[in-house]
Amino acid sequence: xxxxxxxxxxxxSSRSIVFDADGHIKALAQRELTQIYPQPGWVEHDPMExxxxxxxxxxxxxxxxxxxxxxxxxxxxxxQRETTVVWNRATGLPIHNAIVWxxxxxxxxxxELRERGLEALIAAxxxxxxxxxxxxxxxxWILDTVPGARQKAEQGELAFGTVDAWLMWQLTxxxxxxxxxxxxxxxxxxxxxxxxxxxxxxxxxxxxxxxxPIVKPSSAIYGEVxxxxxxxxxxxxGVAGDQQSALFGQxxxxxxxxxxxxxxxxxxxMHLGGQFQxxxxxxxxxxxxxxxxAPEFAMEGSVFVGxxxxxxxxxxxxxxxxxxxxxxxxxxxxxxxxVIVVPAFTGLGAPYWKPDARGSITGLTRxxxxxxxxRASLESIAYQSAALLQAMSRDAVQAGGAAVAELRVDGGAxxxxxxxxxxxxxxxxxxxxxAVTETTALGAAYLAGLSTGVYKNxxxxxxxxxxxxxxxxxxxxxxxxxxxARWEHAVRQTVL
Numbered sequence: 330x331x332x333x334x335x336x337x338x339x340x341x342s343s344r345s346i347v348f349d350a351d352g353h354i355k356a357l358a359q360r361e362l363t364q365i366y367p368q369p370g371w372v373e374h375d376p377m378e379x380x381x382x383x384x385x386x387x388x389x390x391x392x393x394x395x396x397x398x399x400x401x402x403x404x405x406x407x408x409q410r411e412t413t414v415v416w417n418r419a420t421g422l423p424i425h426n427a428i429v430w431x432x433x434x435x436x437x438x439x440x441e442l443r444e445r446g447l448e449a450l451i452a453a454x455x456x457x458x459x460x461x462x463x464x465x466x467x468x469x470w471i472l473d474t475v476p477g478a479r480q481k482a483e484q485g486e487l488a489f490g491t492v493d494a495w496l497m498w499q500l501t502x503x504x505x506x507x508x509x510x511x512x513x514x515x516x517x518x519x520x521x522x523x524x525x526x527x528x529x530x531x532x533x534x535x536x537x538x539x540x541x542p543i544v545k546p547s548s549a550i551y552g553e554v555x556x557x558x559x560x561x562x563x564x565x566x567g568v569a570g571d572q573q574s575a576l577f578g579q580x581x582x583x584x585x586x587x588x589x590x591x592x593x594x595x596x597x598x599m600h601l602g603g604q605f606q607x608x609x610x611x612x613x614x615x616x617x618x619x620x621x622x623a624p625e626f627a628m629e630g631s632v633f634v635g636x637x638x639x640x641x642x643x644x645x646x647x648x649x650x651x652x653x654x655x656x657x658x659x660x661x662x663x664x665x666x667x668v669i670v671v672p673a674f675t676g677l678g679a680p681y682w683k684p685d686a687r688g689s690i691t692g693l694t695r696x697x698x699x700x701x702x703x704r705a706s707l708e709s710i711a712y713q714s715a716a717l718l719q720a721m722s723r724d725a726v727q728a729g730g731a732a733v734a735e736l737r738v739d740g741g742a743x744x745x746x747x748x749x750x751x752x753x754x755x756x757x758x759x760x761x762x763x764a765v766t767e768t769t770a771l772g773a774a775y776l777a778g779l780s781t782g783v784y785k786n787x788x789x790x791x792x793x794x795x796x797x798x799x800x801x802x803x804x805x806x807x808x809x810x811x812x813x814a815r816w817e818h819a820v821r822q823t824v825l
Contacts, residue, residue: 352793465534658700
């Protein structure tokens with residue numbers, strides 16, 4: 330048997346999954362990650378905890394699968410994107426906690442960039458908006474704030490990386506300082522047309538070039554895990570940011586194909602092929618996971634709070650004891666009773682881009698119960714995703730293409746049938762759940778398998794994709810439009 334090991338380092342946990350060559354899961358290990366909130370709007374992780382939990386799950390997954398590292402053909406890495414780590418090259422130790430993608434502390438830098446008139450330049454070169462979401466402004470904050478950091482950076486003593494680069498540095502004991510195009514494309518420092526770090530953008534944010542990792546295609550040989558860590562050297566053959574990896578794992582290889590991942594946030598990507606396309610509806614353009622040096626692109630919309638709203642029900646409101654209880658609580662009422670939850674806990678992402686928005690609950694009456702709030706919280710995930718897909722379809726039609734025909738779904742919350750049916754009802758198109766919903770990790774495994782000869786091409790990978798369930802819309806179109814109008818009204822009320 331041929332085995333592939335995927336390291337899936339996410340926002341809320343570190344996971345490792347062993348796949349066979351047919352894409353079947355042989356073993357999975359997972360450990361939660363501590364969330365650090367130094368002040369409102371700030372979110373951090375301990376980089377050493379990221380590393381320890383990821384290594385522990387890799388060892389555990391191999392043990393559960395009953396295989397040795399010598400039986401693994403290749404290892405792939407997929408990771409929470411935009412999360413920023415800076416470490417000392419000599420010691421391998423971080424100089425500050427990782428600043429998580431959700432973190433908003435760099436907003437003043439974004440205001441400055443907008444005031445300097447750099448939005449158009451950044452959009453043209455990177456496909457991104459000027460927003461604290463992306464890594465570049467987080468990196469600048471660390472250099473400007475941590476004592477001595479900027480001087481050490483200018484002397485070449487520090488290294489920057491997103492989580493993939495941090496893990497590769499640790500796995501290779503400093504032999505590899507690299508990232509892939511899909512992660513580099515999320516920094517606001519990378520020219521997606523040339524697939525290179527952009528000197529003009531680096532200068533605009535005052536980032537020394539010595540900090541930066543080398544950039545490779547997503548499917549490429551990066552190096553080898555040192556034998557002592559897993560018991561045998563393993564080739565690192567694939568790397569991609571989690572959402573581009575999920576697009577790859579969903580076999581969305583052709584222009585017009587769309588997937589949505591329901592994780593801590595929700596992330597919808599539409600493959601654009603080799604054609605860079607600018608959104609006119611509040612989305613961004615990013616690099617897709619690439620098996621060659623030729624640039625490929627995707628249109629993307631990001632919801633900052635998706636499945637995290639269920640964690641809020643559990644940890645904030647104490648409405649449930651465990652996340653698995655939310656569907657039963659939500660189904661204990663026939664509908665949300667007019668209640669709408671807008672979970673703008675860290676602002677609103679695409680297509681709204683309202684960093685100052687804050688969460689709200691509207692439509693409350695004396696008859697409202699915690700069950701109505703739970704159902705409205707679940708429905709908020711579908712509303713936000715519907716707004717993304719409607720924007721994406723408008724962009725596709727405006728570019729001369731067709732409206733989106735179906736939505737492929739994955740991520741933890743996609744197992745919730747109530748949510749998936751409501752999603753199909755709002756969209757008016759089929760929502761398709763694959764047999765393997767761990768598509769983020771599967772994409773990393775496929776990328777690693779491609780670079781090491783396990784698979785010949787993406788056509789072979791497309792043949793492995795299988796449907797588990799297809800949710801067809803049942804709601805009247807007029808009713809769906811009415812609900813979306815109510816949602817949009819609630820969104821307008823979230824900005825102070």
